[in-house]
Amino acid sequence: MNVFHYPELDETLYRQALECGLTVCVAPRKGFTRKLCYLVTDYGSVHDRFTLEGQVCSIPAGSAHYLEHKLFDMPGGRDISAEFAGLGAMVNAFTSYDMTAYYFTCTEHFEDCLRLLLDFVYTPYFTEESVQKERGIIDQEIGMNLDSPDTVVFEELTRCLYRTHPIREPILGTRESIRQITPDTLYRIHRAFYTPGNMMLCVLGDVEPETVAELARQRLGTEYRPGAQKLGPVEADLTVPRQRVRGKIEVAMPTFCMAFKGSPFGRGEQAIRRELAAELAAEALFGESSELYLRLYDAGLIDSSFGGGFETLDGCAMLLCSGDSRDPEAVARAVLEQAGKLLEQGICQEDFLRLKRGSLGRRIRGLDSFDSTCFRLCAYHFSDFDYFRFPEVFREITPEETLALLRETCTEENWAISILEPIHQEEQP
Amino acid sequence: MIETIMLSPGVTLRCCRDSRFKQGSFSVQLVAPMAEATAAMNALLPAVLLRGTARCPDLRAVTRALDDLYGATLSPLVRRVGDYQTTGLYCGFMDDRFALPGDQVFRRVTDFTREVLLSSPLLDGGFLPEYVEGEKVNLISTIESERNDKRAYAMSRLLETMCRGDSFGIPRLGKREQVEAITARGLRAHYETILRESPLELFYVGSAPAEEAAEHFQRMLAGISGERRPLPPQTGLTPGEGGDTVETMDVAQGNLCMGFTTPITNRDPQFPAMQLLNTLYGGGMTSKLFQNVREKQSLCYSVSSGYYAAKGVMTVYAGIDPDTERAAREEILGQLEACRAGDITPEELTAAREALASSLRAVHDSPGAIESYYATGALSGPGLTPEAYLDKLNRVTLSDVTAAANTLKLHTTFFLRGECQ
Structure with missing residues (x-):
């Protein structure tokens, strides 16, 4: 395997693309007992149109997540969770807008666990009966999300920001859309995106990197299998179809999510540099050390639930903030005003260096977390960037490019806000 | 693995020296029996301390100081441990080996924590009323937004009913009415009392040897003394009516x-x-x-x-x-x-x-x-x-x-x- 050293981070990475197309990546953690292993496909809920075997496929909302649930089923009634549990390991999975990950964590029997992971992820087995049976479970998961203000407020916002982009649909789909999912839907997705060329295997722990690659090779063979062609998702229009949406839900105080819609960054180092610069821009605009944060906090318009950042995924980019507030509209006005002021005044070198230093330090500390590091290695890999190179990219970012990003993103035409108010208002002062 | 050092009577430091991590961290907790009368004050206290110090008089200055310390975090830590409630701070900071040559992050974060613990700006013998009133509003909204998370809400209603009469039935952050009743002077007086009388627990994980950690924490707490009362033993549940x-x-x-x-x-x-x-x-x-x-x-x-x-x-x-x-x-x-x-x-x-x-x-x-x-x-x-x-x-x-x-x-x-x- 190829070895990369990152002395600044005290990290080493073993990485190789196998003949079959799978990228294998190991970040050794000498002296640690825990091992974490992700097998991830560069495919999530927004990839609802693609070409497979010469045919255009459109799949129902929620299919990626439904597949994630059903992939645990094996022929002959094998119980994958129980097999992992027998090895003292825990297996789980998640689906996001643009990734689906299957992972296990263990302290012993790593090789057996890895074999098992490769085995079940590459063994699609779906029947009418089992697909039908899962509906009750996913209906309840959907119900749980419908009762979660944070999820609802964001999902409503995406429908303000985008006209056609599939981010408009919940990751879980809806009770109606999931009823259109059949075993055939799931088999097609598996053939399209669960191909080694579209996936990554990433391990953190005290393991032998060559063994990881070898076990993957044994299971997947040498035939190169790329992923299918995704169609979109793109939305060229940067204006928003709707500026505000209001709803009611069981909350104690109004909760909101506000975003500026930006132009998507694409992939590669330049894209990541822009993304990191955009995160600094968010920090400068409404981070805890910003003038705006202090003013709103002192005025009692925001509390510690307030936060923001920059989010990107296939065909989407947004600078967003969210939190609870007795007056979300006043917060939105203040954000707009402050963006104007910041662009006019600029960011002084000293403040900018401090922001960078804080942000860099937090990222370095974040490397102690197995989960977040594994997740980031995978997510950045799918954006064609080696995550451990963040310090050098960070160093080069200038206040000017940060401001340029802010100027490009924060305009009067491309922002929207989603607000959820309490159903029962009587307790409000 | 864990070295326990009594810094003074009732002040215990536990150290876990481990140089595999890229960060150091520590908690500082005052421990007291969970009680209706003090639950809300203990919950409010760390947020008020973190609002500002004499040198960094507002949130922005505090955050800037932490950014200077390579993005260290200092956050409120309010726990329920059986019959006890703890109140204090949790600090995470980048390990010295990643810092600029010669920079001692551990030393500097303990100095800053001392500032937060002991240099609050005061008025008429109390904390600044604007800090206290602002954080009261925030705490009330935290308490009330429990209903946003239906699972957490249902679970806490269950425990409240099940454990009425036991310390476990007291909400960890107190009740709205109790928060409303807190005054800037009352909170300060309460803090001065627990700072003198409650057992103080420090826990450190990081690359420094125990002696060095002890030295930093001694400096951090220098000047605080008092007669710390031992805690009553933990008890099993006395169930409510249900x-x-x-x-x-x-x-x-x-x-x-x-x-x-x-x-x-x-x-x-x-x-x-x-x-x-x-x-x-x-x-x-x-x-x-x-x-x-x-x-x-x-x-x-x-x-x-x-x-x-x-x-x-x-x-x-x-x-x-x-x-x-x-x-x-x-x-x-x-x-x-x-x-x-x-x-x-x-x-x-x-x-x-x-x-x-x-x-x-x-x-x-x-x-x-x-x-x-x-x-x-x-x-x-x-x-x-x-x-x-x-x-x-x-x-x-x-x-x-x-x-x-x-x-x-x-x-x-x-x-x-x-x-x-």
């Missing part, structure tokens, strides 16, 4: 919570058996609840049990379609009956034991897990190293687990459901 409650809200999903009592706490020899039972019954994807209520009957997405070992309380949660409440209840209780009757396969027992063993073996792999394992273990039990505890766990037999299951009594249920369902 009963079945149904509450309606505009929700899509039903949230069913069931509370069981057991005399077994983490200070008892049967604790490992009880913990094993809880894991086997509702602890993960291979548990009886997950396998039966979810996988076999498709009644829910989330179902699990939890064991509050310091008090001897076990709870079950299921997020269900309200129309299937009866079926879900029956299945949940049916699975407990199975445990009582010893209807447990060797695979189930092994899976549960292995799951606990894995998490115990991994305690030393994360600074947060180390802190929370040892710092709470020291206050409520069992006070064993993960290795020693694992050894006990390995000796638990099937009949021990069954015996533990037979001590459980259903005491209270709480069901949160939609209004027009």
Whole structure:
């Protein structure tokens, strides 16, 4: 395997693309007992149109997540969770807008666990009966999300920001859309995106990197299998179809999510540099050390639930903030005003260096977390960037490019806000 | 592995020297019995301290100081540990080896923490009223936004009903009325009292040797002295009246919570058996609840049990379609009956034991897990190293687990459901 050293981070990475197309990546953690292993496909809920075997496929909302649930089923009634549990390991999975990950964590029997992971992820087995049976479970998961203000407020916002982009649909789909999912839907997705060329295997722990690659090779063979062609998702229009949406839900105080819609960054180092610069821009605009944060906090318009950042995924980019507030509209006005002021005044070198230093330090500390590091290695890999190179990219970012990003993103035409108010208002002062 | 140093009577420092991490971290906690009269003040205190110091008089200045310290974080830490409530701060900071040459991050964060703890700007012998009033509003909104998370809300209503009269029935952050009654001077007086009289627990994980850590913390706390009162011993639950409650809200999903009592706490020899039972019954994807209520009957997405070992309380949660409440209840209780009757396969027992063993073996792999394992273990039990505890766990037999299951009594249920369902 190829070895990369990152002395600044005290990290080493073993990485190789196998003949079959799978990228294998190991970040050794000498002296640690825990091992974490992700097998991830560069495919999530927004990839609802693609070409497979010469045919255009459109799949129902929620299919990626439904597949994630059903992939645990094996022929002959094998119980994958129980097999992992027998090895003292825990297996789980998640689906996001643009990734689906299957992972296990263990302290012993790593090789057996890895074999098992490769085995079940590459063994699609779906029947009418089992697909039908899962509906009750996913209906309840959907119900749980419908009762979660944070999820609802964001999902409503995406429908303000985008006209056609599939981010408009919940990751879980809806009770109606999931009823259109059949075993055939799931088999097609598996053939399209669960191909080694579209996936990554990433391990953190005290393991032998060559063994990881070898076990993957044994299971997947040498035939190169790329992923299918995704169609979109793109939305060229940067204006928003709707500026505000209001709803009611069981909350104690109004909760909101506000975003500026930006132009998507694409992939590669330049894209990541822009993304990191955009995160600094968010920090400068409404981070805890910003003038705006202090003013709103002192005025009692925001509390510690307030936060923001920059989010990107296939065909989407947004600078967003969210939190609870007795007056979300006043917060939105203040954000707009402050963006104007910041662009006019600029960011002084000293403040900018401090922001960078804080942000860099937090990222370095974040490397102690197995989960977040594994997740980031995978997510950045799918954006064609080696995550451990963040310090050098960070160093080069200038206040000017940060401001340029802010100027490009924060305009009067491309922002929207989603607000959820309490159903029962009587307790409000 | 853990070195314990008494810095002064009632001030205990526990150090876990570990240079594998890229960060250092520490907690500083004042420990007091959980009480109606002080719960809200203890919850409010760290937020007020973090609002500003004489040198950094507002949040922005505080955050800038932390950014200068390579993005260190200093956050409120308010815990319930059995009958005790702790109030204090948790600090995470980048290890010195990543800093600019010669820069000593550990030293500087302890200096800054001293500033936060001891240099609050004061007015008329109290904290600044604007800090206190602002944080009161925030704390009230935190308390009230518990209802945003339906599961957490239902669970806390269950515990409130089940444990009325016991310290465990007091909400961790206090009640709205108690927060409203706090004054800037009253809070300051309370702080001065607990700073002198409550046991103070420090826990450090990082690359520095214990002697160096002790030196930093001595400096951090220099000048604070007093007669620290020992804490009363932890007690088992004195259950309230209990009963079945149904509450309606505009929700899509039903949230069913069931509370069981057991005399077994983490200070008892049967604790490992009880913990094993809880894991086997509702602890993960291979548990009886997950396998039966979810996988076999498709009644829910989330179902699990939890064991509050310091008090001897076990709870079950299921997020269900309200129309299937009866079926879900029956299945949940049916699975407990199975445990009582010893209807447990060797695979189930092994899976549960292995799951606990894995998490115990991994305690030393994360600074947060180390802190929370040892710092709470020291206050409520069992006070064993993960290795020693694992050894006990390995000796638990099937009949021990069954015996533990037979001590459980259903005491209270709480069901949160939609209004027009």
